[in-house]
Amino acid sequence: EAEVAQSPRYKITEKSQAVAFWCDPISGHATLYWYRQILGQGPELLVQFQDESVVDDSQLPKDRFSAERLKGVDSTLKIQPAELGDSAMYLCASSLAPGEMAYEQYFGPGTRLTVT
Amino acid sequence: KQEVTQIPAALSVPEGENLVLNCSFTDSAIYNLQWFRQDPGKGLTSLLLIQSSQREQTSGRLNASLDKSSGRSTLYIAASQPGDSATYLCAVNPTLPYNNNDMRFGAGTRLTVKP
Numbered sequence: 001e002a003e004v005a006q007s008p009r010y011k012i013t014e015k016s017q018a019v020a021f022w023c024d025p026i027s028g029h030a031t032l033y034w035y036r037q038i039l040g041q042g043p044e045l046l047v048q049f050q051d052e053s054v055v056d057d058s059q060l061p062k063d064r065f066s067a068e069r070l071k072g073v074d075s076t077l078k079i080q081p082a083e084l085g086d087s088a089m090y091l092c093a094s095s096l097a098p099g100e101m102a103y104e105q106y107f108g109p110g111t112r113l114t115v116t
Numbered sequence: 117k118q119e120v121t122q123i124p125a126a127l128s129v130p131e132g133e134n135l136v137l138n139c140s141f142t143d144s145a146i147y148n149l150q151w152f153r154q155d156p157g158k159g160l161t162s163l164l165l166i167q168s169s170q171r172e173q174t175s176g177r178l179n180a181s182l183d184k185s186s187g188r189s190t191l192y193i194a195a196s197q198p199g200d201s202a203t204y205l206c207a208v209n210p211t212l213p214y215n216n217n218d219m220r221f222g223a224g225t226r227l228t229v230k231p
Contacts, residue, residue, distance in 0.1 A: 006159075042120070042205055042221030043160070056218065091159055104150065105219065107160040 002026040004108035006092050012114045018080035021111045025074070025094030031055075033105065034067055034077050035091040043091055049075060050097065082115045089113075118143045120208055122222035129196055130230050137191040137225045139206035144184050147209040151180050151191050154203045154224065163204075164191070168211070196229045203227070 005024040013019045025032050030051050035043035046065065047057040051072040060067065064083070069075040079086055089112050093105040119142040129135050139149070148167045152160040164173045164180040166189070172181040179192040189206055203224040210218055 004159075040223065042207070042223050044221070045218060089157075093160075104148075104162065104165050106162065107152075109159040110157075112157060 004092055004094055004106055006090075006108035006111055008111055009109060010112045010114075012116065013082050014116055015084055016081040018078065019082050019113065020076055020078045021090050021092075021113075023075045023077070023092030023108060025092070026106055028096075029094035029106075030072070030097040031095045032069060032075050033093040033095075034075070035093065037089040037091055037110075039088070043089075046077070079113075082113075084115050087113055087115045118146075118208060118210070118218075118220045120206060120220050120222040122204075122206060122225050124225060125223065126226040126228075128228040128230065131196060131198060133196050133229075134192070134194050135196055135227070137193070137204050137227070139189040139191070139222055141187045141189075141208050141220070144187050145211045146184060147211050149180075149182055149189050150207045150209070150219075151178075151189075152205045152207065154205060156203075160205065193227075196227075198229045198231050200229050201227055 007022050032049045034046045036046050037043040046060045047067045048055045049069045052069050067077045089110045091110045092108045095105045121140045123138050146168055150165045151163045153163050154160050166173045166182045177194040182189045203226045205221055205224040207219045207221040
């Protein structure tokens with residue numbers, strides 16, 4: 001069964017360091033999402049891609065976060081510099097393009113980030 | 117702005133009991149609603165997706181209902197088992213033809229099923 005892949009699964013970094021997460025969506029899924037989930041809360045959308053283009057990054061803290069999906073397949077989310085408040089689970093999801101098949105999103109296993 | 121609320125925040129039941137998890141949302145203009153399961157420290161697993169035109173969906177021991185006009189959904193779990201212990205999240209998708217899919221999540225209900 002096709003799955004969304006994410007790496008690393010766990011990351012511990014010191015404050016002010018740079019960190020990067022990788023996501024490989026389900027093959028054929030044009031839409032890719034990055035979410036941040038703080039412990040005890042639901043996920044919140046950081047950025048949405050349609051192919052290689054950013055559709056929505058209104059909730060992305062652009063002073064320190066960046067995301068790219070250069071070839072419209074896999075994606076990287078970067079934080080530089082990391083802050084203590086960035087400790088969270090970072091989830092990647094993918095779906096067919098909007099308008100197709102009901103927007104069902106499929107999630108990866110997540111990357112648990114701890115900033116010390 | 118769509119707000120999604122899940123009550124209760126935590127629930128503990130003995131094995132074998134039937135239970136209901138609740139989800140409410142403030143804007144009834146939704147495209148669909150999705151229920152997810154999340155095990156500790158893991159990603160989200162989709163359980164059921166209900167289109168706005170549907171009233172319910174069933175999968176095994178799970179049944180999800182949707183009352184769009186009142187802004188409510190319930191997830192019914194029959195004959196609960198210890199393996200059902202997890203956090204259950206509901207999420208709503210906005211109505212098309214929005215280009216972006218600003219799915220809004222509740223904070224989840226943490227379920228514990230005791231043997």
